[in-house]
Amino acid sequence: MREDGTPRLVLVAEDATPPLTTDVLEDWIRLPATDEDVESRVQVLDDRVRATASGAPELDEHGLLHFGGRWVPLPPVEMRLIAAMLDRYRTVVSREALSRAGWPETVPGRNVLDVHIVRLRRRVADLGLVIRTVRSRGYLLEEGSLESAGA
Amino acid sequence: MREDGTPRLVLVAEDATPPLTTDVLEDWIRLPATDEDVESRVQVLDDRVRATASGAPELDEHGLLHFGGRWVPLPPVEMRLIAAMLDRYRTVVSREALSRAGWPETVPGRNVLDVHIVRLRRRVADLGLVIRTVRSRGYLLEEGSLESAGA
DNA sequence: CAGTGTCCTTCACGAGGACGAAACGAACGT
DNA sequence: ACGTTCGTTTCGTCCTCGTGAAGGACACTG
Numbered sequence: 001m002r003e004d005g006t007p008r009l010v011l012v013a014e015d016a017t018p019p020l021t022t023d024v025l026e027d028w029i030r031l032p033a034t035d036e037d038v039e040s041r042v043q044v045l046d047d048r049v050r051a052t053a054s055g056a057p058e059l060d061e062h063g064l065l066h067f068g069g070r071w072v073p074l075p076p077v078e079m080r081l082i083a084a085m086l087d088r089y090r091t092v093v094s095r096e097a098l099s100r101a102g103w104p105e106t107v108p109g110r111n112v113l114d115v116h117i118v119r120l121r122r123r124v125a126d127l128g129l130v131i132r133t134v135r136s137r138g139y140l141l142e143e144g145s146l147e148s149a150g151a
Numbered sequence: 152m153r154e155d156g157t158p159r160l161v162l163v164a165e166d167a168t169p170p171l172t173t174d175v176l177e178d179w180i181r182l183p184a185t186d187e188d189v190e191s192r193v194q195v196l197d198d199r200v201r202a203t204a205s206g207a208p209e210l211d212e213h214g215l216l217h218f219g220g221r222w223v224p225l226p227p228v229e230m231r232l233i234a235a236m237l238d239r240y241r242t243v244v245s246r247e248a249l250s251r252a253g254w255p256e257t258v259p260g261r262n263v264l265d266v267h268i269v270r271l272r273r274r275v276a277d278l279g280l281v282i283r284t285v286r287s288r289g290y291l292l293e294e295g296s297l298e299s300a301g302a
Numbered sequence: 303c304a305g306t307g308t309c310c311t312t313c314a315c316g317a318g319g320a321c322g323a324a325a326c327g328a329a330c331g332t
Numbered sequence: 333a334c335g336t337t338c339g340t341t342t343c344g345t346c347c348t349c350g351t352g353a354a355g356g357a358c359a360c361t362g
Contacts, residue, residue, distance in 0.1 A: 018191040020191065020195060020198070021195070022202055030184075036168070036169075040169040041169075043171060044171060047171070047173045092211075134213060136226075137214055137224070138213065
């Protein structure tokens with residue numbers, strides 16, 4: 001396994017046996033090969049490096065949510081909602097917990113949370129983040145799978 | 152991404168462009184290729200399936216069933232059924248036991264359990280899990296057979 | 303082998319509930 | 333005056349889950 005996170009493309013001679021590692025950051029190609037094929041495999045390895053190296057989103061003190069080198073400003077309510085989801089990144093947060101986080105003083109009406117989830121979804125989608133619904137249990141924040149996020 | 156956890160080896164024609172997915176369960180090879188090279192890539196894919204799907208599935212407290220790096224949400228009834236099957240992973244669980252687990256209060260009709268088994272089968276299939284029938288004795292949960300990639 | 307009953311699989315349907323989304327208006331800040 | 337935030341209402345859609353019914357797979361019997 002590539003301990004340091006560096007990808008490797010093994011060039012296999014015509015009469016040699018290809019390697020059998022399961023390391024996702026290692027690949028091989030049989031020579032002779034076209035530039036196109038080499039480029040293709042190199043790019044996939046690069047994409048995998050970037051995919052495995054991406055960390056968790058971060059919320060700074062000004063209400064800016066950072067992820068993947070981009071950021072979006074969040075209004076107060078949605079900032080508190082995201083904060084609660086970040087505390088439990090990639091795990092389920094109940095609707096009650098979100099209600100308490102978003103509205104510390106009052107108890108919001110039935111659909112207030114729904115509407116804010118919709119608006120929050122649109123914002124974080126620009127960062128390549130996804131809020132998934134777990135029916136009757138809550139919501140879950142995670143990175144979108146192979147998304148094409150707008151700039 | 153291969154939703155069901157089955158690997159795929161794409162055979163790329165001589166004049167075609169190779170795919171660029173970062174999915175670790177997908178690979179490609181340029182035709183014409185020797186049997187040795189195809190075998191090698193197939194085996195690596197199989198090894199990766201084994202690696203990602205090793206260990207028992209886990210049901211968290213929110214009704215999410217995790218296996219092989221993926222998860223699916225389960226509704227209440229099916230969550231209780233799976234919990235019973237996980238207690239006896241890879242061994243037979245009787246229909247009566249499943250009925251008691253799924254419906255602690257009432258006694259379900261004859262094919263209520265049948266229908267839920269069907270629906271449960273479809274869900275866990277996405278994780279590469281299989282519910283096998285042992286006629287007149289019950290059901291059994293296990294990982295799906297590691298199958299080679301198709302063309 | 304044909305007949306028969308049991309067990310299992312799957313579909314289609316409908317009621318009820320949970321969720322999503324648009325539209326509107328009020329309040330707020332600049 | 334203008335854009336943004338935020339709560340409310342309203343309506344639509346999807347999901348859950350039980351029911352009924354049609355059919356397949358299998359064992360057992362004559």
